[in-house]
Amino acid sequence: GSADIECDMMVLGAGPGGYSAAFRAADLGMNTVLVERYSTLGGVCLNVGCIPSKALLHVAAVIDETAAMASHGVNFAKPEIDIDKLRAYKEKVIGTMTGGLAGMAKARKVNVVQGVGQFVGANHIEVTAADGSKKTVKFKQAIIAAGSSVVNLPFVPQDPRIVDSTGALELRQVPKRMLVIGGGIIGLEMATVYSTLGARIDVVEMMDGLMQGADRDMVKVWQKFNEKRFDNIMLKTKTVGVEALKEGIKVTFEAAEAGAKAPEPQLYDLVLVAVGRSPNGKKIAADKAGVTVTDRGFIPVDSQMRTNVPHIFAIGDLVGQPMLAHKAVHEAHVAAEAAAGEKSHFDASVIPSVAYTDPEVAWVGITEDEAKAKGIKLEKGHFPWAASGRAVANGRSEGFTKLLFDAETHRIVGGGIVGTHAGDMIGEIALAIEMGADAVDIGKTIHPHPTLGESIGMAAEVYKGVCT
Numbered sequence: 491g492s493a494d495i496e497c498d499m500m501v502l503g504a505g506p507g508g509y510s511a512a513f514r515a516a517d518l519g520m521n522t523v524l525v526e527r528y529s530t531l532g533g534v535c536l537n538v539g540c541i542p543s544k545a546l547l548h549v550a551a552v553i554d555e556t557a558a559m560a561s562h563g564v565n566f567a568k569p570e571i572d573i574d575k576l577r578a579y580k581e582k583v584i585g586t587m588t589g590g591l592a593g594m595a596k597a598r599k600v601n602v603v604q605g606v607g608q609f610v611g612a613n614h615i616e617v618t619a620a621d622g623s624k625k626t627v628k629f630k631q632a633i634i635a636a637g638s639s640v641v642n643l644p645f646v647p648q649d650p651r652i653v654d655s656t657g658a659l660e661l662r663q664v665p666k667r668m669l670v671i672g673g674g675i676i677g678l679e680m681a682t683v684y685s686t687l688g689a690r691i692d693v694v695e696m697m698d699g700l701m702q703g704a705d706r707d708m709v710k711v712w713q714k715f716n717e718k719r720f721d722n723i724m725l726k727t728k729t730v731g732v733e734a735l736k737e738g739i740k741v742t743f744e745a746a747e748a749g750a751k752a753p754e755p756q757l758y759d760l761v762l763v764a765v766g767r768s769p770n771g772k773k774i775a776a777d778k779a780g781v782t783v784t785d786r787g788f789i790p791v792d793s794q795m796r797t798n799v800p801h802i803f804a805i806g807d808l809v810g811q812p813m814l815a816h817k818a819v820h821e822a823h824v825a826a827e828a829a830a831g832e833k834s835h836f837d838a839s840v841i842p843s844v845a846y847t848d849p850e851v852a853w854v855g856i857t858e859d860e861a862k863a864k865g866i867k868l869e870k871g872h873f874p875w876a877a878s879g880r881a882v883a884n885g886r887s888e889g890f891t892k893l894l895f896d897a898e899t900h901r902i903v904g905g906g907i908v909g910t911h912a913g914d915m916i917g918e919i920a921l922a923i924e925m926g927a928d929a930v931d932i933g934k935t936i937h938p939h940p941t942l943g944e945s946i947g948m949a950a951e952v953y954k955g956v957c958t
């Protein structure tokens with residue numbers, strides 16, 4: 491059919507998956523169109539996710555660290571928070587990053603087409619701009635990177651005092667009492683920011699622990715360090731009612747287990763709903779292109795990120811868990827390279843996870859709890875930060891580093907770090923797993939002293955004393 495624009499490669503969505511795919515496709519010589527509904531590139535991660543949350547978490551960490559100096563004999567005045575300026579700082583960080591992406595797109599001659607894309611055929615997509623005008627893009631191949639959206643609870647009314655992660659990042663106010671519904675990473679990161687800015691926080695979680703997916707020994711350290719932040723952590727508790735009253739948001743709870751007692755209803759000034767994200771697969775008319783979408787909105791793909799339609803690929807949050815930016819970027823490169831005829835396929839052994847809370851909690855590969863549940867025999871190298879000179883010097887020795895080894899081969903299969911900067915260090919463990927390193931390889935690698943990263947070498951050395 492006729493088209494306003496023709497291209498080799500059309501990428502739908504400009505999040506970490508989409509922009510990475512478009513840039514790689516262009517670098518590989520494809521004439522590339524990138525379709526994005528919003529005026530900035532970067533998707534959830536840069537605009538309302540990873541980056542703004544880290545800008546605020548950085549400020550929170552500095553405030554907390556400054557307060558901690560009192561016990562080292564240095565007293566600062568109580569921080570005065572200019573919330574408008576803080577918000578402007580966060581916006582500036584976003585602008586720097588999204589502006590950088592726009593420059594990179596231009597340098598590669600990626601044609602960014604702004605508007606909502608809906609497939610109209612296996613080689614055509616229609617893009618509707620904000621003013622209602624439409625353009626049709628004809629493509630030889632496509633990569634779908636339309637991402638995910640927040641999950642809303644059906645019984646929650648519309649009210650400015652009830653927000654999702656996007657609303658929480660807007661930082662309109664610092665409430666006196668705040669409820670975070672959902673004790674996952676996103677909820678706890680925002681709880682960290684708001685509590686440091688002065689809010690009293692409750693967390694309600696249906697499961698029997700916070701930060702599902704992380705080993706309980708790490709979460710325990712985190713929880714103990716954070717006791718002061720929270721008035722009440724309600725586990726195994728369902729939120730069943732949210733009512734917007736003049737005097738506050740009234741929330742009612744129910745015990746998740748039959749017979750258990752539910753907490754009393756509470757009034758809050760701000761309620762953050764952070765109960766997960768769902769894929770956007772059903773919002774792009776994928777059926778018009780013949781692309782299969784599951785009931786839940788995910789798009790199934792093979793190891794080359796190919797959908798059931800061979801010239802259409804899909805990547806990122808839209809293809810499944812874990813919904814993480816670095817996974818989306820890796821998949822983007824696989825898809826673009828496969829589209830260019832290269833043999834690339836997704837064969838990452840592990841994908842690291844990080845909660846950028848205080849302390850940070852990071853893990854990669856198999857976890858101890860998962861191994862126990864599956865009856866897999868592992869051995870552990872555990873290094874408490876109380877024995878790390880650097881952690882003690884920093885006044886932050888609550889953490890630990892642990893490495894998990896296959897009991898027979900002594901190869902590393904997983905690892906976890908809880909402590910400051912854990913997220914910056916977990917990549918070394920991921921590399922060790924990918925390289926098939928064993929305890930001796932890691933223990934005999936000279937790490938700089940005194941660093942927190944040294945704890946990874948130490949954890950390998952203490953493992954069965956293999957290095958001594």
Ligand code: FAD
Pocket residue numbers: 502503504505506507508525526527528532533534535536538539540541543605606607608635636637638655656676770773774805806807808813814815816817818846
């Ligand atoms: P997205 O980033 O969701 O991008 C999809 C893009 O497609 C969007 O820009 C959207 O506007 C566009 N789009 C969708 N449909 C259409 C359409 N029909 N037409 C045109 N455009 C369309 N991950 C981490 O790894 N580390 C973190 O620290 C982290 N922190 C987070 C904090 C928060 C508060 C949130 C919400 C998420 C966080 N994440 C983090 C998750 C991360 O943001 C996502 O995994 C990542 O953005 C997924 O990238 P993506 O390219 O698949 O999709």
